Amino acid sequence: DGGITQSPKYLFRKEGQNVTLSCEQNLNHDAMYWYRQDPGQGLRLIYYSQIVNDFQKGDIAEGYSVSREKKESFPLTVTSAQKNPTAFYLCASTKVGGRDTQYFGPGTRLTVL
């Protein structure tokens, strides 16, 4: 089945630790995105990538890093510099040149202990 997978579903982190969230898609989509969702707020864009080996900061990139070494994969690292990392993290992808419809993975819920 084609789709977007994220792992793990739940992640617990101690303060001061870096953690990496996985996002993989087999939809042959060009662009991939990372969002963060907090209660009562809309999705906020962290980073996005429209092509392999290239990515841009979104609205709230501080404390996060990404890589795009393969078209199918766009991992997100939450570093210890991120002040409030507890949130629901969503990965999305879309075909460049299409109607911009983004399809989402199931999300990773990160909790800092």
Added chain:
Amino acid sequence: RKEVEQDPGPFNVPEGATVAFNCTYSNSASQSFFWYRQDCRKEPKLLMSVYSSGNEDGRFTAQLNRASQYISLLIRDSKLSDSATYLCVVNDGGATNKLIFGTGTLLAVQP
């Protein structure tokens, strides 16, 4: 002013009711418009795209008014399974076509 504004709700309606959601956006350069549905603790899923001519998909009707920068979603004969948060989404109209998400409107359909 928020880029995409929605009434947060909650909208509590009985089964069979008709319910309307409204959304306004601030960027006149936006070209693509969508309604997504998000169930509790799940990812958003595309409900429908919104076209200038208006579009209908079963019990769901979406309308776009570019002059007023206003988008609407109408749900007729609401079902218990329609209970969810409905997100209004527009693109930023720039070269990268980033999407801007509203905070969502919570719908609770009561038996």
